[in-house]
Amino acid sequence: MREETSIESTKLPMISLRSVTKRFAATTSDAVHELSLDVVEGEVVVLVGPSGCGKTTTMRMINRLIEPTSGQIVVEGTDVLKRDPVELRRGIGYVIQTVGLMPHRTVAQNIATVPDLLGWDPARTGDRVEELIGLLELLPELMSRYPGELSGGQRQRVGVARALAADPPVMLMDEPFAAVDPVVRARLQDQFLAIQRRLRKTIVFVTHDVDEAIKMADRVAILNVGGILEQYAPPEEVLRSPANAFVASFVGEERGLKRLGLITIRDVELEPVAAPADAPFIDDDRTLREALDALVTSGSTTAVVVGADGEHRGVLTLERISRELAP
Amino acid sequence: MIPLAAEPLIRWDWIGDHASEIGSQVLEHVELTVIAVVIGFAISFPLAILAHRRRWTYAPITWVAGVLYTIPSLSLFVILVPITGLSATTVEIGLVSYTLLILIRNTVAGLGSVPSDAVDSARGMGFSRNQMLWHVEVPLALPVMMAGIRIATVSTIGLVTVGSLIGRGGVGQFILEGLRTLFQTEILLGAVLAAALALAADGALLVLQRALTPWAKGREEEVS
Numbered sequence: 001m002r003e004e005t006s007i008e009s010t011k012l013p014m015i016s017l018r019s020v021t022k023r024f025a026a027t028t029s030d031a032v033h034e035l036s037l038d039v040v041e042g043e044v045v046v047l048v049g050p051s052g053c054g055k056t057t058t059m060r061m062i063n064r065l066i067e068p069t070s071g072q073i074v075v076e077g078t079d080v081l082k083r084d085p086v087e088l089r090r091g092i093g094y095v096i097q098t099v100g101l102m103p104h105r106t107v108a109q110n111i112a113t114v115p116d117l118l119g120w121d122p123a124r125t126g127d128r129v130e131e132l133i134g135l136l137e138l139l140p141e142l143m144s145r146y147p148g149e150l151s152g153g154q155r156q157r158v159g160v161a162r163a164l165a166a167d168p169p170v171m172l173m174d175e176p177f178a179a180v181d182p183v184v185r186a187r188l189q190d191q192f193l194a195i196q197r198r199l200r201k202t203i204v205f206v207t208h209d210v211d212e213a214i215k216m217a218d219r220v221a222i223l224n225v226g227g228i229l230e231q232y233a234p235p236e237e238v239l240r241s242p243a244n245a246f247v248a249s250f251v252g253e254e255r256g257l258k259r260l261g262l263i264t265i266r267d268v269e270l271e272p273v274a275a276p277a278d279a280p281f282i283d284d285d286r287t288l289r290e291a292l293d294a295l296v297t298s299g300s301t302t303a304v305v306v307g308a309d310g311e312h313r314g315v316l317t318l319e320r321i322s323r324e325l326a327p
Numbered sequence: 328m329i330p331l332a333a334e335p336l337i338r339w340d341w342i343g344d345h346a347s348e349i350g351s352q353v354l355e356h357v358e359l360t361v362i363a364v365v366i367g368f369a370i371s372f373p374l375a376i377l378a379h380r381r382r383w384t385y386a387p388i389t390w391v392a393g394v395l396y397t398i399p400s401l402s403l404f405v406i407l408v409p410i411t412g413l414s415a416t417t418v419e420i421g422l423v424s425y426t427l428l429i430l431i432r433n434t435v436a437g438l439g440s441v442p443s444d445a446v447d448s449a450r451g452m453g454f455s456r457n458q459m460l461w462h463v464e465v466p467l468a469l470p471v472m473m474a475g476i477r478i479a480t481v482s483t484i485g486l487v488t489v490g491s492l493i494g495r496g497g498v499g500q501f502i503l504e505g506l507r508t509l510f511q512t513e514i515l516l517g518a519v520l521a522a523a524l525a526l527a528a529d530g531a532l533l534v535l536q537r538a539l540t541p542w543a544k545g546r547e548e549e550v551s
Contacts, residue, residue, distance in 0.1 A: 065451055090453030100448025104466045104542045114452050146542040162452075172451070 013038035013074075014170060014202040015062060020071035022057055022227070031057045032227030034071070039219075041169075042200040046217035048207055049250070054227030055206045059172050062204060063089045075170060090117055093163030093171035093201070097178045099155050101147035107158050108143040114166040132161040135195060153184040160192065164199075174206045189215055210251055214239070214258055222247050236262050256325045261289035263324060265305055270314030275304045282306065284313050288321050295321075338512045349501075349516070356497025356524060359487045363419055364480050367426030374427075375434030376460070385435060392428040400425070400489045408493060418490035425486060426479040433475020437468030470543050473536040477529055484525040488517070498524070 015038070022032040032054040039045045047055040060066040061073055064085040073080045080088055101110050108129050109116075115125040133140055136157040147155055156177060163171055177185045177192075193216065196203070207213050213220050214235040222230045222238065224246055231243035239259040242248040251258070266284045280298040282291050284305050295303055295318055305313040342349070378385040403421045411417040441464050449463045465472075488499025496503065498520040505513030537544075 063451060065447075086453045086455050088453075089451055094448060094451035096444060096448055096451070098444040100442070100444035100446075100451075102445050102449070102463060102467075103442065104469075104540065113449075117453055117458070148542065159448075 012041065012077075014041040014076060015039040015204065016072075016074040017058070017061075018072040018074070020058070020061060020068050020073060022054070022061060022066065023069045030054075030069075030226055032061070032068075035223075035227055035229055037221060037229065037232060039202055039204060041202050043218040044196060044203040044205055044216055045219050045221060046205045046207060046213040047221045047223060048210055048213040049223035049230075050225060051208065052225045053223035055208075055223050056174055058223070058227065059174055059204050059206050062170075062172055063092045063094065065089075090114055090166065091168055091170070093166075093168040093173075095159045095163045095171070095173045095176040097175035099147075099159035099176075099179070101155060101158060101162070103147050106144050106146055107138070107150070110147065110158055111161045111165050113162055114168075118166055120166075128165060129161075132164060135164075136161045137191065152180040153188060156180055156184075156188055157191075160195075164201075169202055171201050171203045172206075173203060175208070176205070177212070178207070178209075185212075192216075211258070214262065222250060257289055257292075259325060260292060260321065261287050263288045265291055265316060268316065268320070268324065270305055270316060271320065272314050273302075275302050275315045276300065279304050279315070282316070283308070288316075288324060291316055292318075292321055336511065337515060341512050342516060349498075349520070352498050352500055353520060353524070355495070356484070356487050356499075356521075359415065359418060359422065359490065359495065359497055360480060360483045360524075360528070363422035363483050363487075364426055364476065366419070367423045367430055367479060367483075368476065370423070371427055371430035371434060375431050375438065378431065378435050379438040389428065389431060392431050395424040396428040398424070400486055401492065404490070404493055413493045413495070415495050417493060418487070418495045421490070422483050422486055426483060429479045429482070430475050433478070434468065434472050437471030437475070438464055440471050441467040466540075469540050470536065473532065473539070477532045477536075480528050480532060481525045484521060484528060488521055497521075 017035055017037040020032055020035045021030050023030045035054075035058060037045075047058055049055050057066055061068050062075065062080065064080055064083075067081070075088070075092070102113070105113075111129045111132055112125045115128060120128075129143070130140075133143060138154065138157055138161070142150065142154065142158075147158070150158065156179065160176065163173070177188045180188065189212065205213075205216055207216075217235050219232065220235050220238050221232045222243075224230050230250075231238055231247045233243075236259060238247065239251060239255045239262070242251055242255075248255075264284075265282065265286055265288060268288065278298070279300050279302045280294045281304045282294050284307050291303055291305075295301065301318045303316045305316050307313050374388050378388050400421055403424065404417060407417045407420055411420065445463060445467065446459065449459055454463065487497045488502060490496040491499035491503040494500075498517045501513045501517030501520070503517075505511065505515075505517060
């Protein structure tokens with residue numbers, strides 16, 4: 001079981017917001033209010049909340065696209081306000097919802113943007129572009145195409161490849177998968193999580209979609225209107241014990257089911273009892289939510305869990321699943 | 328109709344006899360046009376950048392360019408002759424003045440048509456202000472800017488003919504002389520050459536525009 005409490009003292013925060021407030025000119029209330037937040041190296045932190053909660057503003061203050069009114073933002077040990085904004089931004093990956101690919105540059109040129117700005121040797125840039133095309137599973141023949149000739153999903157992947165190009169330790173992603181249909185979005189999310197498991201970037205990810213937040217996050221920051229942090233915890237904890245009524249209502253219905261969706265069968269202690277002959281089979285890399293679905297649709301109370309090698313791992317019962325949700 | 332009894336519509340022999348003169352007038356026409364558009368663009372471009380970046384300057388800049396555009400070309404030449412004489416400079420001042428409004432408006436519109444997400448992502452990736460201008464904004468504004476250059480060039484080619492009144496009118500010289508001597512061949516020659524030059528210039532600039540913006544293929548309607 002995952003047992004994450006507060007941030008371990010051994011890991012230094014890669015990004016640290018300290019009492020950050022932003023009030024835009026000609027407005028009477030703060031867009032972000034006294035926000036303090038540490039992002040640990042290698043984690044995905046998702047900023048989520050209703051519109052007007054300052055999630056995008058918060059993200060854009062990290063690479064100084066927006067300047068805070070007060071407070072301090074430290075990235076890799078340095079106060080961002082003490083750094084040259086242009087140089088700071090070249091060291092931080094950036095992906096936005098509409099991707100913002102340059103229509104007049106080919107896919108390869110788009111991916112090479114930051115290496116070019118940094119003055120990399122063309123051969124090194126070329127190798128890197130090819131590597132990223134492979135990593136994002138893009139077809140090599142797309143390299144010479146213009147963004148206008150790509151599908152929405154391809155564009156999003158080129159956007160991610162471009163943000164990864166100079167191998168920045170920190171990435172900012174503002175609803176990077178929002179502009180595509182749900183099927184493509186789910187595939188992009190899975191692909192990105194698989195890449196992230198290998199690369200271990202420190203990522204600040206903004207979304208308004210609570211399900212996306214739960215799926216992508218190592219830690220979720222739930223913001224309320226005016227940039228007030230309501231809860232900052234791993235998704236499992238947010239679902240198990242929402243900090244207050246706002247969080248509970250924002251996370252929405254089916255909190256139990258969503259929590260089951262975060263637990264992989266492999267991580268659950270299985271029972272070695274024999275299963276009835278009509279019991280459904282389920283792979284151990286599935287989630288408890290999928291196991292529950294298999295059980296209720298087959299009318300059985302017991303499922304046989306199968307490993308990747310086809311070997312029976314044990315059985316999973318309805319009663320065992322509901323115990324996971326018990327307080 | 329000008330009564331021209333017993334004259335054929337066009338006297339090809341006259342045209343053949345004056346080939347070198349025709350050549351030099353065409354060359355003068357092209358020169359006057361190119362110089363006017365190049366200088367006009369050199370003045371318009373920085374003004375358009377200023378108007379794009381400091382929005383409040385747009386109205387006064389286009390007001391001045393608009394006033395210049397409104398002055399009838401004939402009056403402008405007449406006003407300038409005592410100052411700059413019967414020279415190419417007089418014609419160029421007039422011609423340049425008329426390109427400004429079109430070029431400034433189109434360049435500002437072009438810069439305004441640059442997708443804001445491309446600008447935002449470029450800023451987020453660490454483009455400096457100059458890099459943004461030359462590598463993002465200008466290339467993406469090019470289709471609309473080129474449309475302005477095409478209009479300015481074509482209208483300049485038309486205006487050059489008015490310069491014939493002070494002796495610097497390119498192929499307009501034939502029209503003026505033909506009218507003075509009631510010689511239809513010369514009138515037609517001047518008119519056809521001016522129209523042909525305009526069409527050729529427009530076509531050449533369109534080809535150039537396509538070559539400069541291969542990415543905009545098949546979406547020009549969208550931009551304009």
